[in-house]
Amino acid sequence: AQIAHIEEEYLTPEFIYGNNPSYNIIRSGRIEGVGDFVISMEMKNDVIKDIDIKGDFFLVGDIGQQIIAKLQGTAYTADAISAALPQQLDNVILNLKKDDFVSLLMKKTPTDVKKKQ
Structure with a gap:
């Protein structure tokens, strides 16, 4: 009975979904x-x-406000990411x-990195 009582805390959705560790995904291309x-x-x-974008592209707008801020808090699905981003990205990064x-962002690679924080 005591074991069952202890298990109750660990079987709640709050514990299962709320206590998952953070991890990083790196995409390059x-x-x-x-x-x-x-x-x-x-x-x-x-x-x-959080998201960090680096590379050899040409910035023509505010990447922090128009891309990074829009993606923070967004579910990692193609539909959610597409909906969060503005329609035109070429006014932020030339020709994008x-x-x-x-x-x-969604590309799966053999070098995907998932690290616990």
């Missing part, structure tokens, strides 16, 4: 006509908590199309 990207996402419960960027 080249988008033709735009440049090379290295994107690091801090994740928790399959939600983007939204579909290409979403594809890069």
Whole structure:
């Protein structure tokens, strides 16, 4: 009976889904006509908590407000990411199309990194 009582706390949805550790996903690749990207996402419960975008692309707008801030708190699905981003990304990064960027974020690679924080 005491063991069953102790187990109750660990079987609640709050414990199962709320106490999962954070992890990082790193995506890298080249988008033709735009440049090379290295994107690091801090994740928790399959939600983007923070994102860092680096590369040799040409910025023409505010990447922090128009891309990074929009993706923070977004579920890691192609539909959610696409909905969170503005329709036009080429006014932030020269020649960047939204579909290409979403594809890069969702790309599975053999070098995917998942690290507990």
